[in-house]
Amino acid sequence: MKLLVTGGAGFIGSAVVRLAVAQGHSVVNLDALTYAACLENVASVADSPLYAFEQADICDRDAMDRIFAAHQPDAVMHLAAESHVDRSIDGPGAFIQTNVTGTYTLLEAARSYWQGAGKPEGFRFHHISTDEVFGSLGKTGQFTEDTPYDPRSPYSASKAASDHLVRAWGETYGLPIIMTNCSNNYGPFHFPEKLVPVVILKALAGEPIPVYGDGANVRDWLFVEDHADALLTVLTKGELGRSYNIGGENEVSNLDLVKMICALLDDRHPSAAPHADLITFVADRPGHDQRYAIDPTRIRAELNWQPSVTVEEGLARTVDWYLENEDWWRALQNRQGVGERLGTA
Numbered sequence: 001m002k003l004l005v006t007g008g009a010g011f012i013g014s015a016v017v018r019l020a021v022a023q024g025h026s027v028v029n030l031d032a033l034t035y036a037a038c039l040e041n042v043a044s045v046a047d048s049p050l051y052a053f054e055q056a057d058i059c060d061r062d063a064m065d066r067i068f069a070a071h072q073p074d075a076v077m078h079l080a081a082e083s084h085v086d087r088s089i090d091g092p093g094a095f096i097q098t099n100v101t102g103t104y105t106l107l108e109a110a111r112s113y114w115q116g117a118g119k120p121e122g123f124r125f126h127h128i129s130t131d132e133v134f135g136s137l138g139k140t141g142q143f144t145e146d147t148p149y150d151p152r153s154p155y156s157a158s159k160a161a162s163d164h165l166v167r168a169w170g171e172t173y174g175l176p177i178i179m180t181n182c183s184n185n186y187g188p189f190h191f192p193e194k195l196v197p198v199v200i201l202k203a204l205a206g207e208p209i210p211v212y213g214d215g216a217n218v219r220d221w222l223f224v225e226d227h228a229d230a231l232l233t234v235l236t237k238g239e240l241g242r243s244y245n246i247g248g249e250n251e252v253s254n255l256d257l258v259k260m261i262c263a264l265l266d267d268r269h270p271s272a273a274p275h276a277d278l279i280t281f282v283a284d285r286p287g288h289d290q291r292y293a294i295d296p297t298r299i300r301a302e303l304n305w306q307p308s309v310t311v312e313e314g315l316a317r318t319v320d321w322y323l324e325n326e327d328w329w330r331a332l333q334n335r336q337g338v339g340e341r342l343g344t345a
């Protein structure tokens with residue numbers, strides 16, 4: 001298949017690009033190269049005859065029309081987004097622009113291309129979204145595909161809006177859409193403003209490791225390469241018009257996750273005192289969702305998909321990757337806002 005992957009220079013998009021090329025798909029990586037992008041993430045496939053890159057903004061309709069016409073993709077995997085909740089608190093405008101207007105623009109370009117090509121049956125517009133659109137859980141319960149939307153941050157509200165647009169384009173125009181909502185990812189190439197790399201890099205630097213609030217917020221962690229595998233499974237085997245929740249059934253509180261990373265570093269990169277001594281509780285994020293948990297029954301039962309690694313295994317691989325790839329993360333630490341506390345408004 002020829003795939004148009006938006007956001008392929010980001011964290012998850014690049015994992016999709018690498019895996020799709022490895023599986024023999026042709027991939028056009030469409031990315032605006034914002035602060036969160038890094039073409040190093042796809043360096044391993046950059047010379048492949050199956051790979052092409054287009055620098056473009058999904059809000060630019062002319063550019064989208066040109067790219068669809070030039071590459072004639074069989075499917076779109078839409079991951080381009082502003083993705084950092086803390087930044088959405090400080091500056092929600094960019095999130096509305098890319099996640100809402102950009103998704104609308106891409107949908108319209110995809111619709112025009114699909115209609116112009118005679119509505120090919122196999123075409124797919126796969127929208128990649130987050131479990132954060134469902135809001136916050138108490139101590140029990142899990143998000144299913146039927147959980148009502150209840151987004152509580154500018155980021156999750158903008159992703160919820162994009163989900164609604166994609167569903168509407170499916171219902172109203174018959175655009176062949178498919179959707180996924182995934183839990184928190186972690187793994188190699190994770191931009192150094194997100195929790196897992198922040199903890200690893202602060203610990204390696206011997207600096208305070210910030211934990212928001214009391215650290216009791218629970219997330220369902222999924223290794224990024226398992227997410228990429230799930231996405232390609234849904235794209236190729238999923239039922240049109242359907243949405244699939246993707247999760248690892250690895251619920252861990254933020255504090256426990258930080259302690260797990262500290263223990264891995266104590267083992268691999270010992271310092272005078274245990275790394276956990278660096279844990280420092282800081283003011284909570286405004287509107288911080290308490291708990292997310294995914295019920296993955298649909299993707300497991302219908303598509304026979306399950307994650308390949310536990311959170312323990314995935315975190316060990318991630319810590320090892322950061323220890324072995326200092327050049328990659330050092331180069332990103334100078335980018336605007338990285339290493340600063342954001343989103344305290």
Ligand SMILES: NC(=O)c1ccc[n+]([C@@H]2O[C@H](COP(=O)([O-])OP(=O)(O)OC[C@H]3O[C@@H](n4cnc5c(N)ncnc54)[C@H](O)[C@@H]3O)[C@@H](O)[C@H]2O)c1
Pocket residue numbers: 006007008009010011012013030031032033034035036037038056057058059078079080081082083084098102128129130131159181182183184185186191
């Ligand atoms: N990170 C997670 O844990 C998680 C979980 C579930 C779903 N998601 C979703 O997966 C997708 C990818 O997330 P990520 O963590 O890889 O994000 P990321 O921030 O690492 O990467 C986003 C990529 O999109 C590109 N981009 C941003 N605005 C663009 C625009 N206007 N036009 C073209 N490209 C643009 C950026 O340059 C970057 O390469 C997002 O849609 C996100 O909502 C993320």
